[in-house]
Amino acid sequence: MLQYVIHDLGFDYVVVDLTKNYFELFELPVSCQVDQQRLSSQYRALQRAVHPDRFAGDDDRQQRLSIQYASHVNEAFNTLKQPLSRAIYLLKLSGRDVDMERNTIMEPVFLMEQMELRESVADIKSRKNPEQEVERLAGQVDADIHRYLQKFEGFWVSGTDQDLDQAETVVRKMQFMVKLAAELEQLESELLDD
């Protein structure tokens, strides 16, 4: 069990080591695959321990710290929970900063496919069975994301410089698919409302 609260002289003190990486924070192995159940239960335990309400009567310093801890814990949880942000974080731990802002040159074939996918999404509402079409595309996009995750894991596990370059490329591609998945989800709820 996580030991973050120190009981001393009748007071509780929370100690969260902010220098630990997010995996260490939740006592999880640094890995592409995360045991979501364990992540959630560790998160809840830690969140309870550092919750600012616990320290409402304490001095300012402990209160400020507990707010800082709570937001750190949230950030860590959200980063590890989603596969894409987890992948970006894993690269960061390997010293790779995936600069999404400045990288516009990508494989033409990939961009062509993206263009076609966006065109199909834009056309959906004029189709005969838009709901079915959304479902079909969402399934395709999910499968693609899954494929990218597997590729990422392969590159990340081998971990040479060259492999990490490839892993970065995969992460960038994944970003497009995740965006597309969100758009399809939005579209699906719009169609349900109509």
Add this chain to the structure above:
Amino acid sequence: MAYSEKVIDHYENPRNVGKLDQDSQSVGTGMVGAPACGDVMRLQIQVNDEGVIEDARFKTYGCGSAIASSSLATEWMKGKTLDEAATIKNTDIAEELALPPVKIHCSVLAEDAIKAAIDDYRAKQKHDDAAPAA
């Protein structure tokens, strides 16, 4: 975040939306993508024998700023020579549209698309010269 009037104008009345024949020898196609926001942009130019851009078309899936940036880029490219068009900078686009700092990457995307379209056209011409006469 508020969009500038010029962005809204280009967004609501985008100029030169569409597609040119990608396989034509006189057409250059530039495709770029922005992983940060998942935007994709296709910019195409039709070039005449004098090396002047006669027509330009774009299709952009992205936010208002990305659409406005590419719309403005096509407007500026028409009538220019390839060398002139190649000097269009993202800073010019960003300034004209009054893009806020968080949207500067949209103008970068447009500049890269211009360059990619010009490169594609030039590569086609080279390839054409190298090809044996049929």
